[in-house]
Each structure stands twice: as structure tokens, then as C-alpha cells.
Amino acid sequence: MLDPRKLHLLRELARRGTIAAVAEAVTFTPSAVSQQLSALEREAGVRLLERTGRTVALTPAGHLLVEHAQAVLEQLERASAALAAVRGGPSGPLRIGAFPTAARVLLPPALATLTGAHPGLEPMVSEIDPADVSAALRAGELDVALVHEYDFVPPVTDASTETEPLFTEPMYLTDRPSVAAARADAWIMNKPGTLCHTMAIRACQAAGFEPLVRHHIDDFDTVLAFAAAGQGVALVPRLAAVNPPRAVRLTRLPLSRRTLAAFRRGNGEHPAIRAAIAAFHTALPHLPL
Amino acid sequence: MLDPRKLHLLRELARRGTIAAVAEAVTFTPSAVSQQLSALEREAGVRLLERTGRTVALTPAGHLLVEHAQAVLEQLERASAALAAVRGGPSGPLRIGAFPTAARVLLPPALATLTGAHPGLEPMVSEIDPADVSAALRAGELDVALVHEYDFVPPVTDASTETEPLFTEPMYLTDRPSVAAARADAWIMNKPGTLCHTMAIRACQAAGFEPLVRHHIDDFDTVLAFAAAGQGVALVPRLAAVNPPRAVRLTRLPLSRRTLAAFRRGNGEHPAIRAAIAAFHTALPHLPL
DNA sequence: GTCGAGCATAAGGTGAGCTTAATCTCGAAC
DNA sequence: GTTCGAGATTAAGCTCACCTTATGCTCGAC
Numbered sequence: 001m002l003d004p005r006k007l008h009l010l011r012e013l014a015r016r017g018t019i020a021a022v023a024e025a026v027t028f029t030p031s032a033v034s035q036q037l038s039a040l041e042r043e044a045g046v047r048l049l050e051r052t053g054r055t056v057a058l059t060p061a062g063h064l065l066v067e068h069a070q071a072v073l074e075q076l077e078r079a080s081a082a083l084a085a086v087r088g089g090p091s092g093p094l095r096i097g098a099f100p101t102a103a104r105v106l107l108p109p110a111l112a113t114l115t116g117a118h119p120g121l122e123p124m125v126s127e128i129d130p131a132d133v134s135a136a137l138r139a140g141e142l143d144v145a146l147v148h149e150y151d152f153v154p155p156v157t158d159a160s161t162e163t164e165p166l167f168t169e170p171m172y173l174t175d176r177p178s179v180a181a182a183r184a185d186a187w188i189m190n191k192p193g194t195l196c197h198t199m200a201i202r203a204c205q206a207a208g209f210e211p212l213v214r215h216h217i218d219d220f221d222t223v224l225a226f227a228a229a230g231q232g233v234a235l236v237p238r239l240a241a242v243n244p245p246r247a248v249r250l251t252r253l254p255l256s257r258r259t260l261a262a263f264r265r266g267n268g269e270h271p272a273i274r275a276a277i278a279a280f281h282t283a284l285p286h287l288p289l
Numbered sequence: 290m291l292d293p294r295k296l297h298l299l300r301e302l303a304r305r306g307t308i309a310a311v312a313e314a315v316t317f318t319p320s321a322v323s324q325q326l327s328a329l330e331r332e333a334g335v336r337l338l339e340r341t342g343r344t345v346a347l348t349p350a351g352h353l354l355v356e357h358a359q360a361v362l363e364q365l366e367r368a369s370a371a372l373a374a375v376r377g378g379p380s381g382p383l384r385i386g387a388f389p390t391a392a393r394v395l396l397p398p399a400l401a402t403l404t405g406a407h408p409g410l411e412p413m414v415s416e417i418d419p420a421d422v423s424a425a426l427r428a429g430e431l432d433v434a435l436v437h438e439y440d441f442v443p444p445v446t447d448a449s450t451e452t453e454p455l456f457t458e459p460m461y462l463t464d465r466p467s468v469a470a471a472r473a474d475a476w477i478m479n480k481p482g483t484l485c486h487t488m489a490i491r492a493c494q495a496a497g498f499e500p501l502v503r504h505h506i507d508d509f510d511t512v513l514a515f516a517a518a519g520q521g522v523a524l525v526p527r528l529a530a531v532n533p534p535r536a537v538r539l540t541r542l543p544l545s546r547r548t549l550a551a552f553r554r555g556n557g558e559h560p561a562i563r564a565a566i567a568a569f570h571t572a573l574p575h576l577p578l
Numbered sequence: 579g580t581c582g583a584g585c586a587t588a589a590g591g592t593g594a595g596c597t598t599a600a601t602c603t604c605g606a607a608c
Numbered sequence: 609g610t611t612c613g614a615g616a617t618t619a620a621g622c623t624c625a626c627c628t629t630a631t632g633c634t635c636g637a638c
Contacts, residue, residue, distance in 0.1 A: 004363050008290075020615055032596055034617060039595090044372045054604045054615055061375045068368035075364050076291050079357035083333045086350045182512060309584060321627050323586060328626090343584050343635045 004076060006040040007069035010048065010058075011032055011160070012138065013064045018055050025139050070159050070265075077266030081273075090240065090272040091120030097128040097136060097145030099195075101220060101239050102259065110276075110283035118275055130195045134158040137264050144263045144276050148237075151255055152202035153195060162268055163260040164277055167284055169238035171257055174227040174251040179207040179235075179253065186214035186232035188223050200235050203255065224248055242288040291484050293365060295329040295472050296358035298322055299337065299347075299450070301427065303355045307344050314428050324434040359554075366555030370562075379561040380409030386417040386425060386434030388484075390509065390528050391548065395435065398575050402569035410561060419484045420435040420477045423447040433565050437526075437530060440457050440544055441491035442484060451557055456573055458527035461539040466523075468496040468542065475503035475521035489524050492544065513537055527563055531577040 012022040019037070023030040041048045048062035058066065062089075083249045091267075098107055111123055128136060130147035137145060138160050147163070149155040150171075155163075156188060176182040187204070189211070190196040204211040214232050219225050220240030227234050228245035242251055261277050301311040308326070312319040330337045337351035347355065363522075387396055392414060398498035400412055417425060419436035426434060427449050436452070438444040465471040476493070478500070479485040486505075493500040503521050506512050508531030516523050526546045530539055550566045558564075 002368055004290060005291060005366075007368075018615065019617095029597060030616070031598080031618085035595075038617085045376050046372060051603090051616075056616075061372070064371055064375060065368065068364070068371055072361065072364040072368060075357070075361040076293075079291055079296075079354065079361060082333060082353055083350070083358055086353060087334050245318075307584070308586095318628060319585070320587085320629080324626075327586085340585075340634090345585075 001045065002072075003040070004069075004072055006036050006043075007065070007072055009036050010040060010062065011066050011069045011073065013037065013049075013056070014058055014063065015135065015138070025135065067159075073160070074266040077264050078269070081267050081270035084270050085269060088271075089120065090118045090275040091172045092272070093124055094144070094272045094276060095142045096123055096125045096276065097133055097142040098125060099130055099146060100127050100218065101237065102146040102148075103127050104286060105239050106259075106280065106283050109286045110279045113282050114276060114279035117279070118272075121272060121275065123276070129193070130278060131193065131198075132158065133262055134161050137161050137262065143267070143270075144261055144273050146259060146280070147262050148195065148256075148257050148259045150195065150199035150202075150208060150257050153199050159208045159263050160265055160266045163262045164261045164268075166261055166277075166280055167287070167289065168256050168258045169289055170239065171255040172241050173238050173253055174233050174248050174250060175225070176233055176234070177251055179203055180209075182211075182233045183207070183209045185212070187211040188215040188217055188226050188232040188234040189213050190218050193218045194218065194237075199257075203235060238289055239287065291332065291361075292329070293358075293361055295332075296327050296354070296361055298325050300353065300358045300362065302326065302338075302345070303352065304424070304427070304447075305425050314424065356448075362449070363555035366553050367558070369561035370556050372546050374560050375559060377560075378409065379407045379564040381561070382411045382413055383433070383561045383565060384431045385412050385414045385565065386422055386431040387414060388419055388435060389416050389507065390526065391435040391437075392416050393549075394528050394576060395569065395572050399455055399565075399568045399572035402571050403565060406568070407561075407564055410564065412565070418482070420445065421483065422551055424426060426450050426551065432556070432559075433550055433562050435548060435569070436550045436551050437484065437546050439484065439488035439491075439546050441495060442488050449554055450551050451554045452551045453557075455548045455550055455566075455569055456576070456578065457545050457547045458578055460542045460544040461525050461527065461530050462542055463513070463522050463525070463537050463539060465522055466540050469494050469498075471500075471522045472496070472498045474501070476500040477504040477506055477515050477521040477523040478502050479507050480505045483507065485524075488546075492524060516551060527578055528576065 009022055009026070012025055013019065016022050019033045022032045023033045025134060026033070037049060044061070044065065046061040047059050048065060049056045050059055083165065106237060107125060114123060115121060127149065128142070128145065129151070132145050133142065133145040134156060136142040173179060173182065176185065189200045201211065215226060217226065220236050223234045223236060224241070224244050228247040244250055261280060263273050298311055298315070301314055302308065305311050305314060308322045309319045312322045315322070326338060333350070333354065335350040336348050337354060338345045339348055339480060385396070396414060403412060404410060413502060415431065417431070417434065419438070422431065422434040422436050423445060425431040462468060462471065465474065476489065478489045490500065506515065509525050512523045513523060513530065513533050517536040533539055550569060554561050
């Protein structure tokens with residue numbers, strides 16, 4: 001019988017590309033991962049990996065098996081979720097990931113509702129950029145996460161995660177009437193690698209220019225303070241712009257950001273996940289949207 | 290992560306009812322099965338079994354998990370079948386089960402076609418009554434089996450097996466124009482526990498009487514010889530009645546028997562299974578139907 | 579009451595799977 | 609060309625999961 005643990009490693013390899021990265025993700029040594037994948041190949045009776053230069057790549061058979069692995073792991077997730085539901089109401093640790101703005105604005109009221117309704121639940125929150133959420137969910141470091149996606153950024157589709165939409169908010173630009181009007185300005189953006197950074201770059205490119213990025217700042221309060229001090233222009237979402245400094249003028253753009261709850265595919269009926277998403281929804285009316 | 294091996298044991302327990310029977314089916318000791326199921330309960334965090342008198346029964350949670358186990362094992366089966374397909378054409382050992390008549394009439398030409406088309410295939414045939422096929426498939430003792438079902442016998446539905454119909458044949462009665470006309474006769478039937486025996490009893494009951502069973506004989510040639518010797522009446526399928534003894538008159542009844550190929554759910558795309566079923570089909574025109 | 583079937587627990591041996599350490603290869607920097 | 613580091617594999621050893629044997633317990637049949 002195929003071993004789901006090995007299938008999990010193969011799936012991680014498909015996503016991460018190197019055995020070393022897989023090993024780090026599951027906190028094994030690369031040696032262990034290599035041995036497990038060799039064993040899987042032996043059982044499969046087909047070459048699944050092939051060395052390409054300094055790293056390994058999946059053969060077509062490997063990719064085929066990854067798809068089946070996904071289906072198997074999803075069913076196992078479903079089974080676990082069903083057991084959790086049978087055990088009773090939501091309880092135990094629940095690892096929640098959230099992008100910084102959500103952690104500041106949405107989570108405090110949501111967690112209050114959540115722990116109020118389910119005293120046995122122990123939510124544990126980590127700030128995390130949406131770009132890293134899929135990997136963290138797969139690795140079991142998170143159970144549910146708040147992520148966002150932008151018009152300009154194709155949603156990161158990962159076969160192993162599923163999402164439920166929560167709300168949509170508009171984007172604002174500081175001190176300029178449109179992105180195109182900020183062609184010559186210095187820009188304040190989030191750190192490279194974050195979804196917000198990618199979005200801002202794409203928005204400028206869509207307006208026909210490459211932005212001149214001067215500052216890399218993740219915290220939107222700081223971003224606005226910089227803008228107020230005349231250090232550049234920035235794109236900020238509604239939630240981050242509730243109390244802007246006096247000196248900053250905000251223009252609403254025809255650009256929106258969607259916030260969603262993400263979780264491992266198959267785990268959507270887990271009572272703790274359901275309770276968390278319900279709590280997120282109860283917190284929405286309290287948001288300054 | 291839930292262990293499919295343990296889930297398999299739980300599923301077997303649901304079908305067989307006792308830990309001892311499961312142990313025998315998987316050739317473990319009862320102790321090992323007991324330990325594995327205890328471990329599964331611990332991981333599940335719910336009672337799955339409860340002692341009822343001298344044996345154990347599944348709790349509602351246990352039954353729920355069995356359904357999920359079925360889905361998981363099916364996906365694993367699918368993955369294995371996909372790997373077998375990727376490995377290339379059908380090859381290796383293929384365990385075939387067949388009821389006696391099929392083994393005598395259908396298998397010889399079918400196996401000739403099969404091994405002719407796929408020299409790497411090593412078919413291994415075991416005679417087996419259709420009533421025992423599901424268990425043998427689940428246990429991995431068989432990969433594909435020829436089974437039959439009768440009008441009077443509800444098909445044995447097992448969530449873990451799947452079937453494809455092959456052909457239908459009529460039933461014949463010896464020396465009497467109808468089952469009802471054989472009310473007072475001595476009957477020659479198959480051994481109790483076989484599907485044919487159950488069918489014959491039901492057919493008599495449907496005609497309004499309990500048959501007087503005198504002989505229990507599985508081989509239809511012998512059955513017909515007994516009938517020819519005036520030792521009783523019998524129901525025989527078309528395939529078993531191609532060259533009846535002179536002294537026996539056969540009457541075709543409005544009663545039919547369907548022959549099907551059975552295999553583990555999820556394994557239907559396994560190349561060896563597909564090749565076997567294809568070979569069964571090529572052999573059908575050679576049958577004296 | 580006695581006996582056997584069925585299950586659970588204790589104790590022990592074996593193998594799967596992890597770690598560490600060493601080796602090999604590739605690619606980039608100089 | 610040489611060096612170096614990243615990535616992968618292999619060897620050797622250790623731990624733990626898991627199966628077996630042995631034993632005991634409980635229930636139901638006779």
C-alpha cells in the first residue's frame with residue numbers, strides 16, 4: 001500500500017522544487033527525505049524524480065502521482081475533520097494566520113467572539129504574508145488563514161488549499177488623483193515578495209510606467225506617515241486608511257482587494273475552522289469599511 | 290495523520306464483526322489487530338469500538354470513520370492503478386477468482402487471449418463462490434473475479450467493490466415444466482452457503498413451497514447425472530447444460546443469471562484489470578449461450 | 579460450574595525510518 | 609582553471625513502531 005507520508009513528501013517536492021526545501025518544511029534532514037522518496041520510487045516501480053543539474057525534477061509519472069497524492073491527502077484531511085466534528089464542539093489549539101492589517105483590525109473582535117462562544121478553543125495567531133500561506137497550511141503550521149488577493153495579482157491557486165470570501169474593500173492612493181498621475185513620484189511600497197508589493201508594481205505597469213520605488217515599508221501607519229511627510233506616494237487599502245494623517249489626501253481608486261479565509265482542502269468541515277470563519281463574519285460589521 | 294493500514298483494519302472489522310476474523314483475514318494475530326485499533330482510537334480521540342458481550346461492535350463514530358476509510362482506501366487504490374498504468378502494459382501476477390462453471394467454460398479461451406496479448410501477465414486462477422468474493426478482493430487475495438447474481442438474490446453490495454456486467458443466461462429446470470410442478474420432488478442443490486443454493490431455495494419459496502433437498506452437489510455435470518438417474522430435480526444455468534444426458538429433459542425458465550466481473554473500487558483502471566475484462570468479453574462469443 | 583471463544587495487556591524481537599557523517603556533482607564566483 | 613557552496617545521495621547507527629508469543633480476563637453455552 002502506498003504510504004501517505006511519502007506521498008506528502010512528494011507533493012511538497014512538487015511545490016518547493018528541492019529536497020532540501022522539503023526537508024526544511026517538514027523539519028527532517030534532506031537525507032531522510034531523499035531516502036523516503038527513493039523508497040516511494042521503489043514501491044511505485046517507476047522513476048518519479050530525475051536529477052536536473054544540481055537539483056531534482058519530477059518526471060511525468062511523478063506529476064501524475066502528485067495529483068493522486070493530493071486526492072488521497074484530501075480524503076485523509078476529510079476523515080480527520082469528521083473525527084473532530086464527532087469529538088464535539090470546536091476545542092483545542094487552532095493556528096490562525098493573518099496578514100498584518102487583518103491581525104490588527106479584524107482579529108481582535110473575531111477572537112473575542114470565538115473564544116466567547118467556544119471556551120475550549122485555543123487560537124494561536126501568527127502574522128504571515130498571503131504569499132506564504134499555502135505552504136504554511138500544507139505544512140500544518142497553520143489551520144486557517146486570512147489572505148487577500150488583488151485585481152492585478154492572479155490568486156495563488158494551490159490544489160491543496162480552499163478559500164471562502166469574507167469581504168472586499170477599495171484601494172486608495174495618497175495625494176494624487178490617479179496612479180497615472182504618480183508616474184514621476186517616488187513610491188512607498190511594501191517589502192518585495194509580499195502580495196501588496198506585487199500588486200503595486202502591477203498597478204503602475206498597468207498605468208504604463210515602472211514605478212520609482214524609494215521606501216519599502218510594511219506597516220501602513222508608517223507608510224501614511226511617510227506620505228504625510230512628503231516622502232512619496234502609496235497605495236493603501238481602506239482598512240489601513242481609517243484615520244489618515246491630516247496632511248494626506250486619499251483618492252479612492254477603481255481597484256479592490258478581496259479578503260478570504262483559506263484552509264486545507266478537505267478540512268472545511270472541521271468544527272474549529274467553521275467556528276473561526278463564522279467568527280470572522282460576525283466581526284465584519286465592526287470593520288470601518 | 291491517520292494511518293491507512295489502521296483504517297483498513299477498521300473497515301475489515303465493520304465487515305467481519307470480530308477482531309479474530311479480521312486477524313485471520315490479514316494473517317495477523319488478534320493481538321496485533323487489537324493493538325492497532327486501540328492506537329487508532331487514541332489518535333481519533335473518540336471511542337470507535339465498544340465491547341458487546343463477548344465481541345466488539347462499532348460505535349456511531351466508528352461507522353462514520355469506516356465510511357471515510359473507504360474513501361481514503363479507494364483513492365489509494367486509484368493511485369496504485371495509475372502507477373500500474375504508467376509502468377506500461379499489463380504485466381505481473383494477476384489473481385483471478387471465478388465460480389466453477391466460469392472457470393471451466395469462460396476462462397480457458399479468455400486466458401488464452403489474455404496471455405497471448407500480454408505475455409508479461411501471469412494470471413493465477415482460484416475457484417471461489419461469489420458469496421466470498423468481496424472479502425477476498427478486499428483482502429488482496431484476488432484482483433478480479435467472475436461472479437454471478439440471480440433474480441431472487443439481491444446482489445451483494447459492498448462499498449469496496451465495483452462490478453461490470455458480462456453476460457446473462459437463462460436457467461433451466463430438469464424434467465418438470467415449472468418450479469411449482471416440482472413441489473413434491475426431491476431436489477438436488479448446491480452446497481449451503483453458495484449463491485446457487487440460496488437462489489434455488491428462494492425460487493422454490495417464490496413458487497410457494499419449501500423444497501425437499503436431498504442432495505448437495507456443486508458440480509453441475511454430477512447434478513445432471515443424478516437427475517438423469519432419477520435422483521431428483523435441479524435448476525441449472527445454460528452454461529452448465531450444454532450437453533445434458535439423454536435421459537434429462539430441460540425446460541427453460543423465466544429466470545436468469547447474470548455474470549459480472551468484480552474488482553476493488555478504484556482499481557477499475559488498472560491495466561491488468563482492463564485487459565482481463567477485455568479478454569472476458571472476447572471469450573463471450575465462444576460461449577454456448 | 580465448566581469450558582471455550584473472544585478480547586486485552588505485558589514482554590520481547592525485528593525492521594522501518596530517522597539522524598549524523600561522509601561522498602559526489604553541479605554551477606557560480608574569481 | 610580553480611575554488612567553494614549548495615544540493616543530493618549513501619553508509620552506519622539508533623530509536624521506536626509494530627508484530628509475535630504468552631498470559632489473563634470476561635462472557636456465553638452447555
